[in-house]
Amino acid sequence: MSIKYIAIHIMSCAILSFSAFSEELPVETSDRHQKGMAMAGKLFPGLDPDALALPKKFQKYTIEHLFGDVWQGTEISLQERSLATCAALIAMNRTSEQKIHFAVARNIGIPREKLEEIIAHVAHYAGWPVAMSSFHTLNAVWPTNEVTKD
Template structure:
């Protein structure tokens, strides 16, 4: 199998070449650049969807992307807390743990 290592321009794992191309060209190259929603809004929607579907493996990448797109850590925590009532307490608690781990990692890199 011919594989590529890319999703959104970031190394994420080995994927078949076509999957990586679709991810880079259609998802991040088209969907994320459409003008109807700002990148910040797309990040909030994406994080909410990932939390609600309990997709923890993809969450760190998109939490970081949300921070890069101007969403604050407090806003992310509030979105996740709000989702606790819609997607379940354990789902939100796990997502908050991922956010906390990301914040610790960012703090350690800044020191």
Template sequence: MNTLKDSGREHVGRFPQKFADLTDQTLFGDMWKRTQLTPRERSLVTVAALVALYRLEQLPFHLSRALDNGLSDDELEEVMTHLAFYSGWPTAASGLKQLSDVQASRAPSQG
């Protein structure tokens, strides 16, 4: 078994080599590099899917990636609000909590 390490996925733990290769090459390689959607648009879709499906474990990584890909804090907060009416209040509230944690972790240190 190897640890996924490319594209910041070390936080997901240990997986068999083939799974790591598919993640690196197919998901974060081929899929994220297709030109039909921009990385920003792919991040928006991914965050919405993770919130709607209540997949909170992967959400912080993708929220941070969404910010890196050009989505603003306000846009992500609006995504959560919009999702509240489609995926339910609890999923959106949990998404907002995760977003708040990501925002805090990315804020400049006071000192």
């Protein structure tokens, strides 16, 4: 998998198609669209449809390809996909997108301790400042004093 493809995947994940849930879009009935919408709903419960407006074509790519295909694969688990996405965002120091995907990780049952370990591991490859920024972001999204669900 090329760096360019990974970057496109990560940016697509990060931007998200919040407005894809608004009433302005035509109702799609394709299987990929339905699967994509279901996955987006699972990853981002309580999504604010007015949070970000994207061009309709990019919304379609995000829902149908990213969430309807890429996040649907069976070769690795949903949690593994989430951890891979978080690791890439950590390495690229994309703190805005980390906020989104650290919350996704939490939503799908990944323990905070795993994210902490991923950040510490990536620090040795991407740099200490990247890890420090990521820990600040994780603490903003998931404070250490919060009770976790087991």
